Amino acid sequence: xxxxxxxxxxxxxxxxxxxxxxxxxxxxxxxxxxxxxxxxxxxxxxxxxxxxxxxxxxxxxxxxxxxxxxxxxxxxxxxxxxxxxxxxxxxxxxxxxxxxxxxxxxxxxxxxxxxxxxxxxxxxxxxxxxxxxxxxxxxxxxxxxxxxxxxxxxxxxxxxxxxxxxxxxxxxxxxxxxxxxxxxxxxxxxxxxxxxxxxxxxxxxxxxxxxxxxxxxxxxxxxxxxxxxxxxxxxxxxxxxxxxxxxxxxxxxxxxxxxxxxxxxxxxxxxxxxxxxxxxxxxxxxxxxxxxxxxxxxxxxxxxxxxxxxxxxxxxxxxxxxxxxxxxxxxxxxxxxxxxxxxxxxxxxxx
Amino acid sequence: xxxxxxxxxxxxxxxxxxxxxxxxxxxxxxxxxxxxxxxxxxxxxxxxxxxxxxxxxxxxxxxxxxxxxxxxxxxxxxxxxxxxxxxxxxxxxxxxxxxxxxxxxxxxxxxxxxxxxxxxxxxxxxxxxxxxxxxxxxxxxxxxxxxxxxxxxxxxxxxxxxxxxxxxxxxxxxxxxxxxxxxxxxxxxxxxxxxxxxxxxxxxxxxxxxxxxxxxxxxxxxxxxxxxxxxxxxxxxxxxxxxxxxxxxxxxxxxxxxxxxxxxxxxxxxxxxxxxxxxxxxxxxxxxxxxxxxxxxxxxxxxxxxxxxxxxxxxxxxxxxxxxxxxxxxxxxxxxxxxxxxxxxxxxxxxxxxxxxxxxxxxxxxxxxxxxxxxxxxxxxxxxxxxxxxxxxxxxxxxxxxxx
Numbered sequence: 001x002x003x004x005x006x007x008x009x010x011x012x013x014x015x016x017x018x019x020x021x022x023x024x025x026x027x028x029x030x031x032x033x034x035x036x037x038x039x040x041x042x043x044x045x046x047x048x049x050x051x052x053x054x055x056x057x058x059x060x061x062x063x064x065x066x067x068x069x070x071x072x073x074x075x076x077x078x079x080x081x082x083x084x085x086x087x088x089x090x091x092x093x094x095x096x097x098x099x100x101x102x103x104x105x106x107x108x109x110x111x112x113x114x115x116x117x118x119x120x121x122x123x124x125x126x127x128x129x130x131x132x133x134x135x136x137x138x139x140x141x142x143x144x145x146x147x148x149x150x151x152x153x154x155x156x157x158x159x160x161x162x163x164x165x166x167x168x169x170x171x172x173x174x175x176x177x178x179x180x181x182x183x184x185x186x187x188x189x190x191x192x193x194x195x196x197x198x199x200x201x202x203x204x205x206x207x208x209x210x211x212x213x214x215x216x217x218x219x220x221x222x223x224x225x226x227x228x229x230x231x232x233x234x235x236x237x238x239x240x241x242x243x244x245x246x247x248x249x250x251x252x253x254x255x256x257x258x259x260x261x262x263x264x265x266x267x268x269x270x271x272x273x274x275x276x277x278x279x280x281x282x283x284x285x286x287x288x289x290x291x292x293x294x295x296x297x298x299x300x301x302x303x304x305x306x307x308x309x310x311x312x313x314x315x316x317x318x319x320x321x322x323x324x325x326x327x328x329x330x331x332x333x334x335x336x337x338x339x340x341x342x343x344x345x346x347x348x349x350x351x
Numbered sequence: 352x353x354x355x356x357x358x359x360x361x362x363x364x365x366x367x368x369x370x371x372x373x374x375x376x377x378x379x380x381x382x383x384x385x386x387x388x389x390x391x392x393x394x395x396x397x398x399x400x401x402x403x404x405x406x407x408x409x410x411x412x413x414x415x416x417x418x419x420x421x422x423x424x425x426x427x428x429x430x431x432x433x434x435x436x437x438x439x440x441x442x443x444x445x446x447x448x449x450x451x452x453x454x455x456x457x458x459x460x461x462x463x464x465x466x467x468x469x470x471x472x473x474x475x476x477x478x479x480x481x482x483x484x485x486x487x488x489x490x491x492x493x494x495x496x497x498x499x500x501x502x503x504x505x506x507x508x509x510x511x512x513x514x515x516x517x518x519x520x521x522x523x524x525x526x527x528x529x530x531x532x533x534x535x536x537x538x539x540x541x542x543x544x545x546x547x548x549x550x551x552x553x554x555x556x557x558x559x560x561x562x563x564x565x566x567x568x569x570x571x572x573x574x575x576x577x578x579x580x581x582x583x584x585x586x587x588x589x590x591x592x593x594x595x596x597x598x599x600x601x602x603x604x605x606x607x608x609x610x611x612x613x614x615x616x617x618x619x620x621x622x623x624x625x626x627x628x629x630x631x632x633x634x635x636x637x638x639x640x641x642x643x644x645x646x647x648x649x650x651x652x653x654x655x656x657x658x659x660x661x662x663x664x665x666x667x668x669x670x671x672x673x674x675x676x677x678x679x680x681x682x683x684x685x686x687x688x689x690x691x692x693x694x695x696x697x698x699x700x701x702x703x704x705x706x707x708x709x710x711x712x713x714x715x716x717x718x719x720x721x722x723x724x725x726x727x728x729x730x731x732x733x734x735x736x737x738x739x740x741x742x743x744x745x746x747x748x749x750x751x752x753x754x755x
Contacts, residue, residue, distance in 0.1 A: 005544060019520060024518035026518070039521070060379070081515070127481060131402045137372075140369055140372060172658070234660060262632065
């Protein structure tokens, strides 16, 4: 039998010499151009070339990338937490060659400084069992549209976008500058036969955060109190008989202003600014347009060095809606369990 | 006449400058029936606007309860090669550093056993083998194990810990995130591979408060590097920044959240009121050559973060303001084990640590895991008088004894 519990491989075997020599002794870093970082330590400099990848990769493409790293980085590379590849080399003269090879393969160089990094996202229709929309397709459409912001350094600060394919909001979508969240809007259709066959009724009842699911003893199944359901889909995870996906009415919401770094201000949640956009494959024009609009409004109005959420905090959310022209509605006022802290308790506000 | 494409919708996503996942699937589909059928299922989703993957049954490999996510299409007659299409999560090295030989080994294994499609990486941090049959799971694992690889976590277990690039390439790392991630992942192999809890649990490690792995947003236990003494300023370097055109007053001093920096334009000197600094990293981010973190480094341990489902998203909150983070991380491991024991005892099914603590109360949690309440844990004290007084404290008072 194969050995179990190997654990992850030892990262120390995967570090280039320049990293081993400077390990823990790095002094400073510079950004020679967008997509290139230069870290300096006592043993010299390391250049990292950052490249966006599609997250879903064939083994052929991984091998192509390995060829570049073998030819120009002594076989060393890393990946970032946002689906970027970083080619690592101590040789400054190799930087342009790496960039050239990446561009030949269609991999964009960028994602550093005041630019858009790659989008963190979920599986969507490619592999998830509860999605309200696809993830990879929307990400591809948005990154195509915002391509210039990845390859150029022209935003007030870095821009992190995340995409979650259902209200589970996997992928830290809840703390991103802009998050695209696929949403359900209709109560689950109950397939009583499947609920009877493959669900534990008490757990199914208990899993509902709003108490909308009640036992239906006559039917040996459950019933849903429609007006209590907020379409979170938790019940569908508990039982395949609670069909939450709805081709006609599912769609996308946009939330903005989140961050995780503590620099200048504490981490913030993303806040909903657009409650619904239609689910319009294959290129989701309404979503790409809405995201671009928000990016442009921020880029035009923020001070240099302000994350999207910091800019909105400075000017106020009421001002954000007037500047952006995005309509405000009752859908944007929280009515779930932590809503009260979002209500304005002061007469000091802007028009 | 050219043959009509079977995937007109997905073909649209091969257009445009960003690298296309459709092209990736097609590359694999040219040689692999599973990937060809994945393409078909996905095109159908684009037509139907609905997902075509069913709930996972229990599938896995010998000796493990997690690491494989079961998937079956609901269109098995039309797409028989993805009737079973399970995901395998492969534990990634700390900081996602690779030698190409390791990636090539992984590609070779996946070429033999699966769809040839991967995610590099999944959100949790594992490298994902996207799709194979039940029959191929064990042989894939055997080949992985032989090359020294392993599965990551899934289900109600410890999900694969992950960390930022740390001291491998960053001057801001306040502790060795790469070593700690490697160390604790090996320490907690049982918790990672054999689900035993109410729900998933995550540990994420960032070397500083810039938090490049979003530990504060998604980890039940977030380890965020910090320091306890005062940052240091090299005024010779400050002057160089000024010469290069940086407006220190505007870009650094005015944007300091605690207003603890002072810039004297006459002397060109920058100074800090260390006691008032909250170590947010802003000034260091702007002037990394001139401003350095303090010498006494470690980490703040925060707890409770999770995403939205179901009781809203939680951000991690402070549990231990400062802990030294040095191998073998005994203090940290002891704390984590204590917390997990408490959660295992008190948590309901599908309740994350933060939700359990929120439901039961932070005060009770602190008393039961033996941690002292300190003001750093909260933004502000409570505004109501409804204290759940422990009876023994009241009795001790009545008996003239000291309260606990």
